[in-house]
Amino acid sequence: MTDFAGVGVIGAGAFGTALAISVARGGVPVTLYARDAGLVFRMRAEGENAARLPGMVFPDGLHVTSDPTNLPEGPVLLAVPMQKLRGALEGLPDFGDRPLVACCKGIELTTGLGPAEVIAARRPAAPVALLTGPSFAHDIARGLPTALTLACADDTRGAALQQGLSTPNIRLYRSTDVIGAEVGGALKNVMAIACGAAIGAGLGESARAALMTRGYAEMVRLALARGARAETLAGLSGFGDLALTCTSTLSRNYRYGVSIGENALFDPDITVEGAATARAVQVLARSMNLDMPITDAVVGLIDGTLKVAEALALLLSRPLKEE
Numbered sequence: 001m002t003d004f005a006g007v008g009v010i011g012a013g014a015f016g017t018a019l020a021i022s023v024a025r026g027g028v029p030v031t032l033y034a035r036d037a038g039l040v041f042r043m044r045a046e047g048e049n050a051a052r053l054p055g056m057v058f059p060d061g062l063h064v065t066s067d068p069t070n071l072p073e074g075p076v077l078l079a080v081p082m083q084k085l086r087g088a089l090e091g092l093p094d095f096g097d098r099p100l101v102a103c104c105k106g107i108e109l110t111t112g113l114g115p116a117e118v119i120a121a122r123r124p125a126a127p128v129a130l131l132t133g134p135s136f137a138h139d140i141a142r143g144l145p146t147a148l149t150l151a152c153a154d155d156t157r158g159a160a161l162q163q164g165l166s167t168p169n170i171r172l173y174r175s176t177d178v179i180g181a182e183v184g185g186a187l188k189n190v191m192a193i194a195c196g197a198a199i200g201a202g203l204g205e206s207a208r209a210a211l212m213t214r215g216y217a218e219m220v221r222l223a224l225a226r227g228a229r230a231e232t233l234a235g236l237s238g239f240g241d242l243a244l245t246c247t248s249t250l251s252r253n254y255r256y257g258v259s260i261g262e263n264a265l266f267d268p269d270i271t272v273e274g275a276a277t278a279r280a281v282q283v284l285a286r287s288m289n290l291d292m293p294i295t296d297a298v299v300g301l302i303d304g305t306l307k308v309a310e311a312l313a314l315l316l317s318r319p320l321k322e323e
């Protein structure tokens, strides 16, 4: 249990709603903020977020609001898409010294920063943490078991958040390596697009295993160059989330990749973090002289400058090297 008076959640999408449900079920009062007053009205009337998590009934202790000044004293979880995070912060109150916990995965296109770094840049006085790792919103909301990483540079603060945000079905592991956790969560989505494209194009399971493994090598390469620890990438926020996202049709990034491989349409309103992040990572990697061939291939696929067969040929024709 926690000594927080409550928890605020910004963003009533799938993940924000699932986290709010799970934390409230654990007995901590939660207020979920949505910008859209109409959505707040519907969620109050229906006792669920029918648009994002139909059938997942809100427990007692979960309140919804369209007024961000209405959040309880305690940590504020930011569960909005990565490329919307900076804009969301601009429209929100200061929140004083309340911990701000980034719950998004990606790299900002305009700056090359991860979510915790964006929050720290916009709210320099606030304690900042990152919640990331393998979990689908539906699994969390259904009460299925999950294990995630709570990363915070200040370990004392991180321990309090770990304690306070763990729930009956979210087991939190603590880390002080925020950059490593950010890089893992961001890059696994890029690799999931690559794996989806391979499967969609009929390249087979062996190709997927190769992409996951060499994709993991890219994740570690970028993370180490940014000062992270290799073992963080081997944990839930890196390997764990890579394994989940590259192998499940529940993943939007993976399904988007499959649509590329099948040459099929994909609903542009669905959040696919790996698309913008692939571009952001490509820019970042080039500025650091890092070789990221799978990321480059994913950018080509997304931009339509490469077909899957061409991307494959490029990857396979690279000079042979040591593993």
Ligand SMILES: NC(=O)C1=CN([C@@H]2O[C@H](COP(=O)(O)OP(=O)(O)OC[C@H]3O[C@@H](n4cnc5c(N)ncnc54)[C@H](O)[C@@H]3O)[C@@H](O)[C@H]2O)C=CC1
Residues within 6 Å of the ligand: 010, 011, 012, 013, 014, 015, 016, 034, 035, 052, 079, 080, 081, 082, 084, 087, 088, 089, 091, 103, 104, 105, 106, 135, 136, 137, 138, 270, 271, 273
């Ligand atoms: N859905 C999932 O299973 C998981 C999602 N995540 C991460 O959570 C983040 C959010 O994803 P989802 O909730 O799934 O996306 P979503 O597309 O279901 O919802 C995003 C929500 O953010 C809201 N939003 C956008 N801009 C906003 C702003 N300025 N102020 C307030 N709200 C704003 C939208 O209205 C929408 O309700 C992503 O970074 C994703 O990678 C992480 C783990 C699991």
Ligand SMILES: O=C(CO)COP(=O)(O)O
Residues within 6 Å of the ligand: 105, 133, 134, 135, 136, 189, 192, 241, 244, 245, 250, 251, 252, 253, 254, 271, 272, 273
């Ligand atoms: O981050 C996730 C699982 O950990 C959700 O993945 P998608 O965003 O690809 O659906």
